[in-house]
Amino acid sequence: MQNKFTIGQMARLHDIPVKTLRYYDEIGLFEPYEVDPQTGYRYYTLEQFKKLDIIVYLKLMGVPLKEIKRKMEHSSLDEFIETLAEYQQVTKEKIRHLQRVNAQLTTRTKELEQTRHINQIGAPFIKHLSSREVVQVKAEVGTLDGTESVLRDLKKKISHITPIMIGKVGFMLSVENTKKQQFTDYDGIFLLVESDISFKHELVTLIPEGDYASIYMREKRDTTGVYYDALLNFIKAEGYKAEGPFLIRRIVDSFISHHEEERLTEIQIRITS
Template sequence: MKNKFSIGEMAKLHNTTIKTLRYYDEIDLLKPIYTNRDNGYRYYSTEQFEHLNTIQYLKELGFALKDIKRHLEQRNIDDFLKLLEEQKRITEEKIKELTRIKDRFQNRIKDIKLAREVKEVGFPFIKKLAERRIVRLMDTISSEPELEVSLRRLENQANKNSSIFIGGVGLTVGIDDIVNHKFDEYNSIFNILEKEDIQSSFVTTLAEGMYACIFYNGNHSDSPAYYRYLLKYIHDNGFEVSGDSIERTIIDHYISGNKKDYLTEIQIPIKC
């Protein structure tokens, strides 16, 4: 038929699928110009090419099909401008979120690369740390299952997706337990936040100051021996523990199958 294109030809010409065109017909978004009553074959005309191009263009911009349909039915400039403004706003929010995600990935990459360069493993040292924003959940944690449950609670509290959350998670041991050499129980779990991360009542900070630190090849279960070693170092040098310790595994079994690669850091705030 002259100037008529089958649904298959229409799909091929516009780089879409027959299934998609059938769906557009069902929802009255793009109906064939002619349907054969005997066999149900659908046919389209060149006059409908621009109609389909508009649908595809608006879809690519992120518009919902219901909004596209409403615009094509009304074809109102003011309404279309409102649609564009709203989609622009949504797009800007997505860009901000993707930028935050990219920064988290970049910080995690930097973390792991720096960890691989650590030479003084197992030896205490002092360093000054800037204030760090965290979201923190106060919770008693004394086993791996309890840690996993607390992590889920922390993620829910911060309203974050776990796949994005990975990397900045740490644990703390209360100052009283540290002083009494009790290292088998944590009093909180936290996640280090980026500069433009969440704003909520759960956000607090890790104080700026001097910290006695130690890296070791192992995970949380190996920490007690290193706490004792670090506390001896603090005592021998005339320092005083001034707050909860910070313990963070940087490389674990999720990153490397080689236990020699595991790396955890303990940081204990001190008064000099």
Template structure:
């Protein structure tokens, strides 16, 4: 068995490329034991097998080249343990973030699959809904520009890993007082349902009480609410109910997942009580 190995032989031992070894040589991370001055061929010792293996494992842990160089600089047990502990903590944090992202994507896929099966559009139905919490800055929106800024401000306030796209967490609040005055486009503000209150200013959090809601799905834009609200208010009166709170207009399918206007879907939820 030989000690001196060609760059190809040495690379094969650790299942890496020769270009990776050349790169490690250029940056001073792992030098060959000899370079033939005539041919420029690099040769490595089998005794470097452990060092190369350690480099590969540290790279798998996500260490940068500078971090690996530090690891090999005057190695001792305490230093190595401290570095590995730091990297382990980073890895656990990343795993947690990936788990949160996976859960979020799974929820979004299920939501989109379920909501795409809704067939009773513009039909009114009654359902019981549990308490929810939202974040809002209570700023009125009048047009698409206002809407864009409102959504951006809400997203920036959250400290979540997973993106908000393709979810049913956005919505608009239509004030009860305006409905009584037949003002369906006045004082409309954007909100987001929240999952985690950490690092969110409590002053911006509102509880949406549990209760009975008259609901309707419709296709169109967020601004196409008036005709549907009038129909729902009429229905509520006919069924001997009364509106008992602010109305929610929730995005179910929006432009984050489709360019087709006819596929955009909203749900209106009106809190009601019997007279």
């Protein structure tokens, strides 16, 4: 048949699965020019190529099939321009989202790469930090189940705004609890908010700008008392005052690496003169 194409030929020519063409026929979006009444074979014509090209184009732009069908049935120049403009805006939003994701991945990758070059393990030091926006939940957390319960509840409230990622979650621990050797009786959980995300929520607060006494550790939790003591002794020796609580963040944990020597936790506490 001259200028007539089987469904298989159409699929190959347009790089579209046969099942997709069948589905387009079923929903009335792109029907064959002719169907053989005896065999049920579908045949298409050369004149239909343009219509299929437009369908593929609009679908690639993100326009839903239902909307494409409506445009194909009742369309004008103004409506077609309006459709393209609408989905151009949708595309811009997707690009902005992907740019944010890329920035977050870049920041996290850079931080993890830097952990390879940290040598001052167990040696307290002071660093000045800008204010940090966090989602904070004040709750007594002393077990893994308790931690996961708080995180799951937090995820329901804010995951549509900022994802809960490994390395962004930290714990707050009072100086009083460290003095009582209660190193896992945390007073709350905080989640670092990416710098490029701005949103308002009752749980959002700021960790203030200032000087922080910090220390890195790679050991297991049962040895953390040594590090808290080292920080407090360092602060006293340097003539500062500790403005608790301690902020503990596991930058590299067992989910990221099974090698204990690669794991890294940072403990910070704000200090004043």
